[in-house]
Amino acid sequence: xxxxxLLKMSQISKTFPGVLALDRVDFELRRGEVHVLLGENGxxxxxxxxxxxxxxxxxxxxxxxxxxxxxxxxxxxAQDLGISTIYQELNLIPHLSIAENIFLGREPSSFAFIDxxxxxxxxRKLLNGLGLTVDPSARVKRLGIAEQQMVExxxxxxxETRILIMDEPTSALxxxxxxxxxxxxxxxxxxxxxxxxxxxxxxxxxxxxxxxxVLRDGRSVATCEIADTGKPQLIRLMVNRELTEQxxxxxxTIGEEVLRVEGLTTDGLRDVxxxxxxxxxxxxxxxxxxxxxxxxCAIFGVEKIEAGQIYVKGEARRITSPRRAINxxxxxxxxxxxxxxxxxxxxxxxxxxxxxxxxxxxxxxVDSNREKLACRRYVQxxxxxxxxxxxxxxxxxxxxQQKVVLGKWLCSEADVFIFDExxxxxxxxxxxxxxELMNRLTxxxxxxxxxxxxxxxxxxxxxxxxxxxxxxxxxxxxxxEATQEKVLQxxxxx
Amino acid sequence: MRPNGIALRQSFLLHHARQLGTLSGLLALGLVxxxxxxxxLTLSNLLNVAEQATIIAIVAVGMTFVILTAGIDLSVGxxxxxxxxxxASALHAGAPLPFALLAGLATGTVCGxxxxxxITLGRLPPFIATLGMMSVARGTALMYTGGRxxxxxxxxxxxxxxxxxxxxxxxxxxxxxxxxxxxxVLTRTKLGRYTYAIGGNExxxxxxxxxxxxxxxxxxxxxxxxSGLAAILLTARLNSAQPIAGMMYELDAIAATVIGGxxxxxxxxxxxxxxxxxxIMAVLRNGLNLLGVSSFLQQVVIGSVIIxxxxxxxxxxxxxx
Numbered sequence: 001x002x003x004x005x006l007l008k009m010s011q012i013s014k015t016f017p018g019v020l021a022l023d024r025v026d027f028e029l030r031r032g033e034v035h036v037l038l039g040e041n042g043x044x045x046x047x048x049x050x051x052x053x054x055x056x057x058x059x060x061x062x063x064x065x066x067x068x069x070x071x072x073x074x075x076x077x078a079q080d081l082g083i084s085t086i087y088q089e090l091n092l093i094p095h096l097s098i099a100e101n102i103f104l105g106r107e108p109s110s111f112a113f114i115d116x117x118x119x120x121x122x123x124r125k126l127l128n129g130l131g132l133t134v135d136p137s138a139r140v141k142r143l144g145i146a147e148q149q150m151v152e153x154x155x156x157x158x159x160e161t162r163i164l165i166m167d168e169p170t171s172a173l174x175x176x177x178x179x180x181x182x183x184x185x186x187x188x189x190x191x192x193x194x195x196x197x198x199x200x201x202x203x204x205x206x207x208x209x210x211x212x213x214v215l216r217d218g219r220s221v222a223t224c225e226i227a228d229t230g231k232p233q234l235i236r237l238m239v240n241r242e243l244t245e246q247x248x249x250x251x252x253t254i255g256e257e258v259l260r261v262e263g264l265t266t267d268g269l270r271d272v273x274x275x276x277x278x279x280x281x282x283x284x285x286x287x288x289x290x291x292x293x294x295x296x297c298a299i300f301g302v303e304k305i306e307a308g309q310i311y312v313k314g315e316a317r318r319i320t321s322p323r324r325a326i327n328x329x330x331x332x333x334x335x336x337x338x339x340x341x342x343x344x345x346x347x348x349x350x351x352x353x354x355x356x357x358x359x360x361x362x363x364x365x366v367d368s369n370r371e372k373l374a375c376r377r378y379v380q381x382x383x384x385x386x387x388x389x390x391x392x393x394x395x396x397x398x399x400x401q402q403k404v405v406l407g408k409w410l411c412s413e414a415d416v417f418i419f420d421e422x423x424x425x426x427x428x429x430x431x432x433x434x435x436e437l438m439n440r441l442t443x444x445x446x447x448x449x450x451x452x453x454x455x456x457x458x459x460x461x462x463x464x465x466x467x468x469x470x471x472x473x474x475x476x477x478x479x480x481e482a483t484q485e486k487v488l489q490x491x492x493x494x
Numbered sequence: 495m496r497p498n499g500i501a502l503r504q505s506f507l508l509h510h511a512r513q514l515g516t517l518s519g520l521l522a523l524g525l526v527x528x529x530x531x532x533x534x535l536t537l538s539n540l541l542n543v544a545e546q547a548t549i550i551a552i553v554a555v556g557m558t559f560v561i562l563t564a565g566i567d568l569s570v571g572x573x574x575x576x577x578x579x580x581x582a583s584a585l586h587a588g589a590p591l592p593f594a595l596l597a598g599l600a601t602g603t604v605c606g607x608x609x610x611x612x613i614t615l616g617r618l619p620p621f622i623a624t625l626g627m628m629s630v631a632r633g634t635a636l637m638y639t640g641g642r643x644x645x646x647x648x649x650x651x652x653x654x655x656x657x658x659x660x661x662x663x664x665x666x667x668x669x670x671x672x673x674x675x676x677x678x679v680l681t682r683t684k685l686g687r688y689t690y691a692i693g694g695n696e697x698x699x700x701x702x703x704x705x706x707x708x709x710x711x712x713x714x715x716x717x718x719x720x721s722g723l724a725a726i727l728l729t730a731r732l733n734s735a736q737p738i739a740g741m742m743y744e745l746d747a748i749a750a751t752v753i754g755g756x757x758x759x760x761x762x763x764x765x766x767x768x769x770x771x772x773x774i775m776a777v778l779r780n781g782l783n784l785l786g787v788s789s790f791l792q793q794v795v796i797g798s799v800i801i802x803x804x805x806x807x808x809x810x811x812x813x814x815x
Contacts, residue, residue, distance in 0.1 A: 300701070302701070321703075321705075322700060322701050322702065322703045323703040323704075323705060325703070326702075326703040327703075332701060334698075334701060339695070339697060339698070340695075340697050340698050340701055341698055341701075342695065342698055343690075343691045343694035343695040343698050343699060343761065344694065344695065345690070345693075345694040345695075345761040345762055346690060346691060346694050346761070350687060350690070350691070354687075354691060354698075354699065354702040354704070355702040355703045355704075357684050357687055357688075358684070361683070361684050364683045364684050364685060365682055365683050365684075366682055366683060366684060366687060368682065408702065412703075
């Protein structure tokens with residue numbers, strides 16, 4: 001079985017000015033295997049893959065492909081060698097068709113004219129091979145994220161890819177879509193493609209991976225057969241400490257009602273009613289497109305409310321803008337941190353105070369001393385790892401950025417928090433820290449509405465679970481009665 | 495996931511090196527000109543350069559605010575002309591000086607606010623809204639005056655251009671004052687904070703409860719206000735308000751802003767850079783004149799300087815990442 005590996009990266013180092021990002025990393029890929037690359041944010045996974053895909057140049061070490069030493073000069077060169085990457089942020093052009101995207105830059109053509117028919121034919125063949133029945137001439141912007149990903153896979157196949165790198169491919173997918181993706185991955189494997197799979201989700205690697213290599217702080221810690229490995233062992237390898245409980249115990253007492261929604265109807269919601277209590281975590285489960293984010297947007301004054309009423313602490317409130325929601329004591333941690341939660345070019349301090357500058361200013365002039373004091377407090381309280389308040393927030397890791405968003409709402413004195421996918425793109429250690437923070441908040445009497453696509457998270461954190469389906473509440477479970485099967489079934493039922 | 499810690503602090507330094515870079519560019523330019531033509535470094539010439547820079551520099555303050563919000567204002571030159579003729583006709587009609595000045599400032603501000611409302615409420619792209627205003631304001635100024643300049647004002651009014659405080663010409667004093675205020679506003683006030691935030695990420699800013707429409711409208715109003723102020727100084731200097739004044743000033747103001755390191759993508763930059771940018775343009779013009787370079791070649795040189803400055807800026811930023 002020990003055939004020569006397809007790819008061998010040995011003693012790879014990469015230095016950036018002042019930083020050793022990779023320190024003599026070894027990585028080996030066999031033909032037709034799914035090799036999971038695991039590690040916390042900043043462990044060096046992306047840097048290693050960028051070297052393989054030609055985006056970065058290695059500072060030291062050797063790469064062998066099929067036993068031949070190679071020097072990957074640029075992304076184009078990597079492609080020619082049969083190495084393709086599917087990034088977390090998909091790189092498709094929305095206004096072009098599926099077929100045009102797949103063959104972008106390599107269109108079958110005579111002179112300057114593109115042979116449309118040949119283009120569509122070739123695309124259809126590729127898509128069928130992946131078990132996809134979409135029309136190749138459909139615009140990409142009309143596809144869901146999962147389908148777009150398939151288009152990327154098709155594109156990679158059209159390049160005669162031997163090594164496919166997938167960076168967090170499931171982060172935006174629903175359970176059902178993940179199943180489909182995994183089926184595709186298995187098919188690729190049978191076709192002899194080797195896959196390097198980067199993911200934070202431990203559950204997944206047991207389903208899909210053959211081997212796993214763990215990186216920590218720029219070094220390769222271990223490579224093991226997944227069949228011989230357990231979850232706790234992997235977590236230990238990643239963080240070098242035993243995480244006894246992924247979901248820490250909570251000690252909140254549930255108090256009076258702070259938020260009540262009655263018959264809420266918007267463009268994407270129909271007659272949604274529920275209530276949320278002091279100290280409670282109310283989990284909202286459901287598939288993508290079930291209306292969960294729309295619900296959050298409606299409560300936060302972003303989406304126009306057509307009918308229904310929102311009560312905050314017993315009082316009927318008309319929430320027509322985020323400002324009003326904030327004045328009602330509501331804070332919203334959006335699903336997409338970078339595009340909606342943070343101003344990446346501003347500093348940690350400026351981001352922390354964005355919703356509450358008013359509090360620190362008189363006559364429009366900001367009292368920077370008071371502001372700094374408040375910011376320091378939240379940086380300390382939330383243990384945000386940043387060299388200073390002046391650090392640009394774009395330079396923080398995902399977990400720390402999430403904490404800045406959280407601090408923003410603490411600073412605005414919110415006591416109803418809406419978390420939309422609070423741990424997306426955050427590594428295991430930071431995840432636990434965010435869960436602990438949520439528990440600390442509820443212990444202080446904050447109420448939390450938590451939207452999440454990760455069922456273990458919903459079940460592990462919530463006191464009650466609401467399941468949404470096509471814009472409505474499809475079911476409610478107490479923490480005691482909720483199981484993965486029940487919740488999923490409720491979310492899927494036609 | 496990216497390299498952390500030390501590299502980041504370095505990029506922070508690089509970012510500030512950018513401002514210092516612009517400044518050393520200005521100083522280098524000055525040294526070269528001094529070597530080539532001794533007349534350059536006389537007090538009278540330097541004051542002359544500063545005075546030449548004032549109009550564009552003041553217009554560029556408004557432009558900097560607008561560009562920081564990731565917008566653009568193409569109408570500043572036309573609005574300047576329009577505000578100038580409104581003020582001039584008020585003076586000729588015998589209005590008291592303060593009233594006429596206010597009329598000029600108000601005209602500019604209103605034009606700017608209209609731009610802002612078209613962009614926020616009308617949801618027009620800033621480029622289109624202000625392109626329209628550029629033509630409307632210019633056309634109105636021409637119609638209003640029949641295309642003729644309005645000339646000849648009282649000594650009191652002209653003092654705004656000819657007067658001096660501690661031997662510094664009034665326009666230069668005004669410019670310095672405006673930059674000091676703008677610096678304070680951008681660094682210390684809510685308006686400034688929101689200006690950067692809107693340019694950095696408008697949606698996140700909106701979701702943080704900031705009234706984005708209001709602040710954007712105010713920023714365009716400010717751009718108009720500064721055009722009005724520049725109109726007063728220009729009219730006083732020329733002793734004449736011309737409906738064709740301020741042609742292409744929008745481009746000079748954008749150039750000064752961009753040379754000064756403000757990103758056209760918004761959210762990054764500051765007014766000190768813009769001031770240096772405006773001075774570089776003025777020094778360049780002055781120096782080329784002193785050297786007897788033809789005005790045709792001058793355009794080529796200035797255009798090249800803009801391109802080179804931005805190329806350097808982008809190279810530095812890439813290295814910062």
